Amino acid sequence: MLPLELNGLSFAVGDTRIIRGITARIEAGPRTVILGPNGAGKSVLMRLCHGLLAPTDGRITWHGARNGDVRRHQAMVFQRPVMLRRSALANVMYGLVLAGKSRRESELRAMDVLEVVGLAPHASRPARVLSGGEQQRLALARAWALGPEVLFLDEPTANLDPSATQDIEHIINAIHASGTKIIMTTHNLGQARRLGDEILFLSNGRLMERTPIDRFFREPASPEAAAFIKGELPWQ
Amino acid sequence: MNSLGEAFGAAWRLLVGFDAELAQVVGLSLQVSITAVMLATLIGLPLGAVIAVERFCGRQTLIVLLNALMGLPPVVVGLLVYLLLSRAGPLGSLGILFTPQAMIIAQTVLIAPIIAALSRQTIEDAWREYEEQLRSLGAHRLTAGMTLIWDTRFSLLTIILAGFGRAVAEVGAVMIVGGNIDGVTRVMTTAIALETSKGDLPLALGLGIVLITLVVVLNGLVAVIREAALRRYG
Amino acid sequence: MAIIRGASLVLALLGVLQGPAAWAQQKSITVASTTSTENSGFFKHILPLFKTRTGIEVRVVAQGTGQALDTGKRGDADVVFVHDRVKELALVRDGAFVNRHDVMYNDFVVVGPKADPARVSGGRDVVAALRKIASAKAPFVSRGDKSGTHAAELRLWQAADVDPAVGKGGWYRETGSGMGATLNTASGMNAYSLTDRGTWLSFRNRGDLLIVVEGDQKLFNQYGVMLVNPAKHAHVKKEAAQAFVDWLVSVEGQKAIADYKINGEQLFFPSAGR
Numbered sequence: 001m002l003p004l005e006l007n008g009l010s011f012a013v014g015d016t017r018i019i020r021g022i023t024a025r026i027e028a029g030p031r032t033v034i035l036g037p038n039g040a041g042k043s044v045l046m047r048l049c050h051g052l053l054a055p056t057d058g059r060i061t062w063h064g065a066r067n068g069d070v071r072r073h074q075a076m077v078f079q080r081p082v083m084l085r086r087s088a089l090a091n092v093m094y095g096l097v098l099a100g101k102s103r104r105e106s107e108l109r110a111m112d113v114l115e116v117v118g119l120a121p122h123a124s125r126p127a128r129v130l131s132g133g134e135q136q137r138l139a140l141a142r143a144w145a146l147g148p149e150v151l152f153l154d155e156p157t158a159n160l161d162p163s164a165t166q167d168i169e170h171i172i173n174a175i176h177a178s179g180t181k182i183i184m185t186t187h188n189l190g191q192a193r194r195l196g197d198e199i200l201f202l203s204n205g206r207l208m209e210r211t212p213i214d215r216f217f218r219e220p221a222s223p224e225a226a227a228f229i230k231g232e233l234p235w236q
Numbered sequence: 237m238n239s240l241g242e243a244f245g246a247a248w249r250l251l252v253g254f255d256a257e258l259a260q261v262v263g264l265s266l267q268v269s270i271t272a273v274m275l276a277t278l279i280g281l282p283l284g285a286v287i288a289v290e291r292f293c294g295r296q297t298l299i300v301l302l303n304a305l306m307g308l309p310p311v312v313v314g315l316l317v318y319l320l321l322s323r324a325g326p327l328g329s330l331g332i333l334f335t336p337q338a339m340i341i342a343q344t345v346l347i348a349p350i351i352a353a354l355s356r357q358t359i360e361d362a363w364r365e366y367e368e369q370l371r372s373l374g375a376h377r378l379t380a381g382m383t384l385i386w387d388t389r390f391s392l393l394t395i396i397l398a399g400f401g402r403a404v405a406e407v408g409a410v411m412i413v414g415g416n417i418d419g420v421t422r423v424m425t426t427a428i429a430l431e432t433s434k435g436d437l438p439l440a441l442g443l444g445i446v447l448i449t450l451v452v453v454l455n456g457l458v459a460v461i462r463e464a465a466l467r468r469y470g
Numbered sequence: 471m472a473i474i475r476g477a478s479l480v481l482a483l484l485g486v487l488q489g490p491a492a493w494a495q496q497k498s499i500t501v502a503s504t505t506s507t508e509n510s511g512f513f514k515h516i517l518p519l520f521k522t523r524t525g526i527e528v529r530v531v532a533q534g535t536g537q538a539l540d541t542g543k544r545g546d547a548d549v550v551f552v553h554d555r556v557k558e559l560a561l562v563r564d565g566a567f568v569n570r571h572d573v574m575y576n577d578f579v580v581v582g583p584k585a586d587p588a589r590v591s592g593g594r595d596v597v598a599a600l601r602k603i604a605s606a607k608a609p610f611v612s613r614g615d616k617s618g619t620h621a622a623e624l625r626l627w628q629a630a631d632v633d634p635a636v637g638k639g640g641w642y643r644e645t646g647s648g649m650g651a652t653l654n655t656a657s658g659m660n661a662y663s664l665t666d667r668g669t670w671l672s673f674r675n676r677g678d679l680l681i682v683v684e685g686d687q688k689l690f691n692q693y694g695v696m697l698v699n700p701a702k703h704a705h706v707k708k709e710a711a712q713a714f715v716d717w718l719v720s721v722e723g724q725k726a727i728a729d730y731k732i733n734g735e736q737l738f739f740p741s742a743g744r
Contacts, residue, residue: 084387094373094383322546323544323546328545416531432654433505434509434672435653435654436674
């Protein structure tokens with residue numbers, strides 16, 4: 001499915017332009033972090049790429065094919081995990097069963113993933129009674145179980161405390177190590193530094209720059225990025 | 237106020253005595269209204285779910301209409317169903333006027349809109365919360381609809397109870413299409429109407445207390461089941 | 471598990487959904503009659519006797535006379551048993567019913583408050599009493615529902631040369647409902663009203679009301695029974711229905727009618743063949 005090509009991608013709601021003409025080519029491999037201040041359009045960009053929103057202008061092309069039913073090979077984790085009113089295990093199985101796997105297969109795969117993320121003891125508990133951090137881990141497990149080629153994450157730890165954040169970041173790295181492409185948004189510089197291999201910096205709906213991680217913090221190419229880095233405290 | 241005391245006395249005697257005639261009337265009330273609410277749910281729930289998740293021309297108008305139909309007067313429904321089922325009417329050859337089947341049909345017509353309208357709202361609210369996640373996981377609208385029905389099941393259960401309450405409490409529809417025939421189509425509400433028209437107010441009120449007690453017990457049972465399920469599923 | 475339990479509940483309830491054929495198989499007929507007859511307990515007395523004799527179950531739908539006649543015209547009943555001779559004969563002429571037989575009569579009485587503002591108590595002349603009530607503008611509650619009782623009441627006002635519509639909303643109140651509901655209202659308002667003796671005898675909410683005028687010939691109320699015309703409605707169960715009509719006017723039926731008493735008082739007086 002990768003590379004993902006964005007061509008003059010734009011999105012507007014009424015008269016408000018949220019994404020203005022973004023052109024980029026995202027390859028398999030490096031962990032891509034989309035960074036930028038609040039309101040820059042990061043979440044909207046993610047949803048456009050994942051197919052939850054339709055662009056008002058421009059094109060999104062996956063490896064030569066238009067954004068049709070490529071959703072099968074992508075998954076997304078949202079800022080707030082949305083759990084179904086059923087057990088943790090059943091939640092993870094949901095997407096697998098939808099994809100056509102037998103219940104037996106789905107259950108086995110789901111248990112495996114729950115093991116890896118450390119939620120196996122909670123498998124039969126109602127998902128909604130788990131803590132915020134546990135639910136987000138569950139959301140990651142649910143996405144990972146589908147074996148996606150690309151995993152989108154929209155500010156996955158914005159609502160979590162530092163220890164839960166750490167757990168999530170470990171899992172994200174594990175998913176990356178297993179071969180899935182990570183595309184993630186954050187406004188947290190420290191997290192970008194820890195989890196990013198390349199940075200796409202967004203400001204006011206425009207792609208300001210695209211820089212590998214080591215260079216981005218030393219010498220950001222755009223003045224907006226420089227201001228952003230300076231403005232944020234280093235330990236955030 | 238003396239009538240009230242007499243009424244409670246009458247209710248007590250009815251409950252303790254619980255003769256065959258009362259049992260028959262209570263039994264028929266439950267049969268008719270429970271069957272009606274089941275049929276109304278079979279019709280109204282999927283309808284509500286579809287309207288909640290689909291987008292189509294005239295959707296808003298349909299929602300307004302459905303909400304308005306919740307206020308259908310039972311006596312009007314009774315009259316309409318009567319005209320349909322009367323021998324002089326289009327479905328007369330079925331010959332089911334003045335039978336419990338006619339009563340079930342009338343009550344189903346009465347409560348289906350309630351179930352459809354309220355479940356539509358409930359599922360639509362849930363859809364707003366779940367939409368992105370469900371679509372991300374690959375659920376098409378209809379699959380999502382079914383998932384939402386299961387996920388909102390506790391709210392939906394309350395809606396079904398509301399429908400049942402409306403059915404078992406109404407007298408206008410069942411009186412007209414059933415005819416309040418002794419031993420055949422007499423239910424609690426029509427029995428109460430009859431005793432009232434005979435001037436036996438304490439007995440009428442006593443029957444009313446029996447009916448209310450029944451409904452409270454039923455709701456209590458459902459609450460117990462709900463609590464148990466809630467603990468299991470969260 | 472829950473599914474099996476649910477399914478058995480459904481099957482049990484579906485006992486109610488047996489096809490209409492099941493109902494028809496037991497021998498039964500539908501009779502449209504009036505609420506006053508039903509409320510007096512008359513049917514509870516005679517129907518078991520008929521069933522023992524013929525094995526036929528009679529299902530009585532009690533409506534106002536107007537509604538009962540309409541039910542018969544539509545073919546929703548097999549027999550109509552009401553008390554409005556004039557309308558009944560007209561409908562027989564129209565072909566809605568086969569013919570009409572006298573069955574029984576009862577009488578109407580005028581009830582009123584103990585205080586008796588119109589000073590009519592103890593009288594035997596109903597027309598004079600109504601005139602007094604109108605001129606005193608004493609509250610009077612009418613059924614106002616095109617029932618046999620209502621029709622009789624209007625004929626009496628006519629005989630008294632009074633147009634009660636003049637007092638509508640003032641001293642003349644129309645409830646548009648059955649006898650029992652009307653009496654409830656009269657009792658609550660301490661008003662006069664015209665009622666059949668049967669309903670009055672079994673009425674339990676009299677308040678301050680009692681019988682003030684009775685015994686006038688004009689208060690006699692004739693009941694008639696008619697078979698719904700099978701030529702117009704092929705599904706009418708004509709043999710069973712005819713059996714009911716025949717029984718009502720037979721010696722046995724007429725005796726059963728005369729035997730019906732409330733508190734030792736006879737309500738209906740056999741009049742077949744007179």
